[in-house]
Amino acid sequence: MTEFFDVRDERNLTMLVDFYELTMGNGYFNNNLKDQIAYFDMFFRRVPDGGGYCIMAGVEQLLHYFKNLKFTSEDIDYLRSKNIFTEEFLQYLKDFKFSCDVWAVPEGNPVFPNEPLVTVKGPVIQAQFVETMVLLTINHQTLIATKANRICRAANGKPVIELGSRRAQGYDGAIYGARAALIGGCVSTACTISEQLFNIPATGTMAHSWVQLFPTEYDAFKAWAETYPDNAVFLVDTYNVTKSGIPNAIKVFDEILTPMGYRPKGIRIDSGDITYLTKKCRKMLDDAGYSDCNIIISNSLDEYIISDVLKQGATIDSFGVGERLITAKSEPVFGGVYKLVAIDSENSIIPKIKISENNEKITNPGFKKLYRIFDKDSHMAIADLITLNNEIIDENEPLEIFHPIHTWKRKKITNFYVKDMMTQIFDKGKCVYDSPSVMDIKEFAAKETEKLWPEVLRFENPHTYYVDLSENLWTLKQSLLHKYSNIYK
Amino acid sequence: MTEFFDVRDERNLTMLVDFYELTMGNGYFNNNLKDQIAYFDMFFRRVPDGGGYCIMAGVEQLLHYFKNLKFTSEDIDYLRSKNIFTEEFLQYLKDFKFSCDVWAVPEGNPVFPNEPLVTVKGPVIQAQFVETMVLLTINHQTLIATKANRICRAANGKPVIELGSRRAQGYDGAIYGARAALIGGCVSTACTISEQLFNIPATGTMAHSWVQLFPTEYDAFKAWAETYPDNAVFLVDTYNVTKSGIPNAIKVFDEILTPMGYRPKGIRIDSGDITYLTKKCRKMLDDAGYSDCNIIISNSLDEYIISDVLKQGATIDSFGVGERLITAKSEPVFGGVYKLVAIDSENSIIPKIKISENNEKITNPGFKKLYRIFDKDSHMAIADLITLNNEIIDENEPLEIFHPIHTWKRKKITNFYVKDMMTQIFDKGKCVYDSPSVMDIKEFAAKETEKLWPEVLRFENPHTYYVDLSENLWTLKQSLLHKYSNIYK
Numbered sequence: 001m002t003e004f005f006d007v008r009d010e011r012n013l014t015m016l017v018d019f020y021e022l023t024m025g026n027g028y029f030n031n032n033l034k035d036q037i038a039y040f041d042m043f044f045r046r047v048p049d050g051g052g053y054c055i056m057a058g059v060e061q062l063l064h065y066f067k068n069l070k071f072t073s074e075d076i077d078y079l080r081s082k083n084i085f086t087e088e089f090l091q092y093l094k095d096f097k098f099s100c101d102v103w104a105v106p107e108g109n110p111v112f113p114n115e116p117l118v119t120v121k122g123p124v125i126q127a128q129f130v131e132t133m134v135l136l137t138i139n140h141q142t143l144i145a146t147k148a149n150r151i152c153r154a155a156n157g158k159p160v161i162e163l164g165s166r167r168a169q170g171y172d173g174a175i176y177g178a179r180a181a182l183i184g185g186c187v188s189t190a191c192t193i194s195e196q197l198f199n200i201p202a203t204g205t206m207a208h209s210w211v212q213l214f215p216t217e218y219d220a221f222k223a224w225a226e227t228y229p230d231n232a233v234f235l236v237d238t239y240n241v242t243k244s245g246i247p248n249a250i251k252v253f254d255e256i257l258t259p260m261g262y263r264p265k266g267i268r269i270d271s272g273d274i275t276y277l278t279k280k281c282r283k284m285l286d287d288a289g290y291s292d293c294n295i296i297i298s299n300s301l302d303e304y305i306i307s308d309v310l311k312q313g314a315t316i317d318s319f320g321v322g323e324r325l326i327t328a329k330s331e332p333v334f335g336g337v338y339k340l341v342a343i344d345s346e347n348s349i350i351p352k353i354k355i356s357e358n359n360e361k362i363t364n365p366g367f368k369k370l371y372r373i374f375d376k377d378s379h380m381a382i383a384d385l386i387t388l389n390n391e392i393i394d395e396n397e398p399l400e401i402f403h404p405i406h407t408w409k410r411k412k413i414t415n416f417y418v419k420d421m422m423t424q425i426f427d428k429g430k431c432v433y434d435s436p437s438v439m440d441i442k443e444f445a446a447k448e449t450e451k452l453w454p455e456v457l458r459f460e461n462p463h464t465y466y467v468d469l470s471e472n473l474w475t476l477k478q479s480l481l482h483k484y485s486n487i488y489k
Numbered sequence: 490m491t492e493f494f495d496v497r498d499e500r501n502l503t504m505l506v507d508f509y510e511l512t513m514g515n516g517y518f519n520n521n522l523k524d525q526i527a528y529f530d531m532f533f534r535r536v537p538d539g540g541g542y543c544i545m546a547g548v549e550q551l552l553h554y555f556k557n558l559k560f561t562s563e564d565i566d567y568l569r570s571k572n573i574f575t576e577e578f579l580q581y582l583k584d585f586k587f588s589c590d591v592w593a594v595p596e597g598n599p600v601f602p603n604e605p606l607v608t609v610k611g612p613v614i615q616a617q618f619v620e621t622m623v624l625l626t627i628n629h630q631t632l633i634a635t636k637a638n639r640i641c642r643a644a645n646g647k648p649v650i651e652l653g654s655r656r657a658q659g660y661d662g663a664i665y666g667a668r669a670a671l672i673g674g675c676v677s678t679a680c681t682i683s684e685q686l687f688n689i690p691a692t693g694t695m696a697h698s699w700v701q702l703f704p705t706e707y708d709a710f711k712a713w714a715e716t717y718p719d720n721a722v723f724l725v726d727t728y729n730v731t732k733s734g735i736p737n738a739i740k741v742f743d744e745i746l747t748p749m750g751y752r753p754k755g756i757r758i759d760s761g762d763i764t765y766l767t768k769k770c771r772k773m774l775d776d777a778g779y780s781d782c783n784i785i786i787s788n789s790l791d792e793y794i795i796s797d798v799l800k801q802g803a804t805i806d807s808f809g810v811g812e813r814l815i816t817a818k819s820e821p822v823f824g825g826v827y828k829l830v831a832i833d834s835e836n837s838i839i840p841k842i843k844i845s846e847n848n849e850k851i852t853n854p855g856f857k858k859l860y861r862i863f864d865k866d867s868h869m870a871i872a873d874l875i876t877l878n879n880e881i882i883d884e885n886e887p888l889e890i891f892h893p894i895h896t897w898k899r900k901k902i903t904n905f906y907v908k909d910m911m912t913q914i915f916d917k918g919k920c921v922y923d924s925p926s927v928m929d930i931k932e933f934a935a936k937e938t939e940k941l942w943p944e945v946l947r948f949e950n951p952h953t954y955y956v957d958l959s960e961n962l963w964t965l966k967q968s969l970l971h972k973y974s975n976i977y978k
Binding site: 011013015016017018019020021022023024026027028030031033036038040074075078084124128131132135136139140143144163165166167168169170171172173174175176177190191192193195196202203204205206207208209210212213223224226227228231237238239240243244271272323324327328329332333334335336338339340343352353354355356357358361484487 | 500502504505506507508509510511512513515516517519520522525527529563564567573613617620621624625628629632633652654655656657658659660661662663664665666679680681682684685691692693694695696697698699701702712713715716717720726727728729732733760761812813816817818821822823824825827828829832841842843844845846847850973976
């Protein structure tokens, strides 16, 4: 395989930043807070589509972003032209060198609401500045990986191909969307550049225009078979699937492909009643001696339609999924947030909390760790536990976990082991993490997802996986809440 | 203003292409169809959110794409490694020079279903190849411009600020999404790089983390006021809007800002019951002598919520709109398609049609023109008329238009003038169009939208604007349909 070309390093996305990160930066700088150490957590509050878990994705792109953080002299000139930043702050940006510590849950892991996925610790100007890109990167890819995972599970082992580029929301929506779709479970993509960048398989055959360009549909299929005898997949719905497309396909299989010594690969249907058409096509193909010819479907599919047509007995061998995957159409927003959770003060960590009239918007304070607890025999995931950063879980002692709101709901766990879910990816601004290949992440995601109980995997009304707080963290949170409770009096 | 830095020219997106464009290209090449001239139309079939029209956007990015089309030797090496392309085809790609004619509806124009927005004429390999990027570019930006236009109309003249970067679907989703949002009507964006690239205003103040970082909310507001006395906009919902945020804001207005000789700019609320809170805040600010202090709202807004809270009497001066705009959440897919409509054959144009069992998926054949008909007195848009390319409309004769399906519905138009809606942007591969500035496009969009009758502008159940076919085009389409009707017998 050839060396892959990499478009990623060409782009400096430093200025892809919400303007308020800069006004705050200038404010911190001019209030002598430039060296103030702050801790930020990125987390989300609910799983899209009412699902039970998400698939973490996007960390590799975060690495690129952090590595390339740098203000050009054009950037500084532009910022100066806004007439609101002091020259001292602009000089600080000119000399900017990323020096934060960053931890992240590696890609492919199932993740759950309210647990830290990324933690950034560093000078507040820096740790604040990266908010926009941490969110943009992780929100987008986790959204698509999670959606792909749902769609692939609905397909029940049959291959799902990502082909949504043309309906993606911008170029990166297509490029990184394809990457995330593979992590979530798709077997390949139509997006060529994503194969180049990420070494994930790109595939494709013909559009309706191929069929239209030739004098007849038969001529179009014939020309294709002669060009690609080992990859004969015909799109059969340009005129009429059962009265024209399939008969012409079979004719070309008989007259061209078979004499050449090849078997047909498949037929693709892109419109019409899937269940009816696939059953009818299957019978026509079988009757003609092509029971090995696959039927591929691609028409506004998602997990709901795929489940439905499979339940109805549609005879489909693989699915091409476009716009509803690449935009996560049913719920196209992943609501990850990035919140200040602590600051350093005279060698101690001062936890910070964000209060809200919406209880679910109250944050978990402090510099924290995320542990996943597995059963020692079955290796199934039992619960996640968020602790303060200095807490260690003794695997040899029974562990009592409890619901953070209904605290009388308690569970004693024995015979377990824990996994520290967050890996340090930057150490004082230096990258200390090698991102695995996308195909390795994909395999890892499949393996880790299997460690979730079927109740958590359920599409509708899944069991809520336990994400609990350690006794210490819970107590800290309560004390901060009580501190602010007088505001509500 | 400083020279703007341009990230666009850095990226060659040639390989952002559905793989089947390449397999078809190789197929055309090896079937001696490399010089076959083909005509493709890009169009869409329905307006998102049940609206009456869309706002065309994305043409400037298409110019960049066409100009930069080029295969690097790495691209060729990568394609060779796939083992399905002939060396002759790879050589053709290596020598690739874009030579198509392209016409497009200029950005900012209201556009309607089934009319050509982009037409590409050229060697079929090329005209086919650009499908993915034509769709991706126009679909994305037209989606967001259209959504922004709905949201801004709901805001009823009050300014709307785009601030969705962190929830966008990929980096370009944010960058070009901000561009499209401005075209649709937003007054500014939070996306800094979009100001650099497109000279659109970027704005921003503070996040909750600013408030949390200081020992008290009062300290945080005080530090801000001292840093930005002429831009004092305080985020007041970190702890409690009415019991903490507003009282602290007023205290800082009184104690810091007023003595410095400044007036407050505004307060921002990002959570809670908008109608209740804004009314209460308005009264508190007015009572304290700050009736000129604006109230800015930013919490999961879209056209529906904005209409609703304004109807309830919420006292809001401007809106910050994030995730629901930048992803067009309520309908995040713009279903533009790109279809073969004709080919050249021995100096004549052979029209092509795509049949479908879904009537709305049948295409309009032929190389065409799009005219908009305006009333001579009111300058209001009466109808759009799609004609064959060689048709000229005589403005001095009455024009009879008719419904393309219910052909008995006819209308005779007098006292009108027509506008040729498509502009040539490439002539044999050479760019012949200068894109206006985004702010000019935005102004143009506002002006052109005012030429639509209020019935077409309606949010719910708008009047369907007439998009009719000329007699010649209608007759051609009927004859092609009849040609294929025997398939359905």
